[in-house]
Amino acid sequence: MAQPTVYLASPYGFSAQWKRLLLPEFITALQDLGLEVWEPFARNGQVDVAQPGWAHQVAQRDLQDVRDADALFAIVNGTPPDEGVMVELGAAIALGKPTFLFRDDFRRCTDSEDYPLNLMLFAGLPAEGWQDFVYTSLEQIADPEKALARWAEPG
Known part of the structure; x- marks a missing residue:
């Protein structure tokens, strides 16, 4: 059976420091749950930004990955988030x-x-128990009582 795929939506690929220090921690935490992580900066790194139309190409690829992934894990830091x-x-x-x-x-x-954020960001979460879908530390990603670990369980 194929690993479930999760699209990692984050702004951390725009900064060399964030890409080096923060992204790997999230990728590892998600992979440790048995997930295949689709990180858009790595997946679309082959786009030549010197070519006309590169931005549209990146946006279309990212949107297709969101369509094709089994789930989405979004880093929503910032006021407002990215x-x-x-x-x-x-x-x-x-x-x-x-x-x-x-x-x-x-x-x-x-x-x-x-x-804690605009209420529309919670539209995809259940009315009761939505807190199980919100993570406030890297360590929580592995928490078997939280929604992601339950969703990632085989079977």
Whole structure:
């Protein structure tokens, strides 16, 4: 049986430091659950940014990966979170994909008393128990009581 695939939506590929220090930790944590991680900066690294139309090509490839992945794990730090991550998350929600959110940023970015971010980011999560789909530390990714580990379980 093929490994479940998870699209890792994050802004961390834009910075050399983030790419070197942060992305590997997330990729490893997700792989440790038995998931095949689709990290868009690595998957679309072959695009020649000197060529006309490169941005459209990258956007189309990323959107196709969101369509083809089994689930989406979005890093939603920032106030507001990265625009590209928000589009990828919105697409995954619209496609009915399981979505999981990571935010270890303590700042609130919302007008809701319940949710730490814009309420639309939670539209793909259940009304009850949505907290199981939100991660506030790397260590929580492996937590068997949280939604991602349950979803990733074989069988």
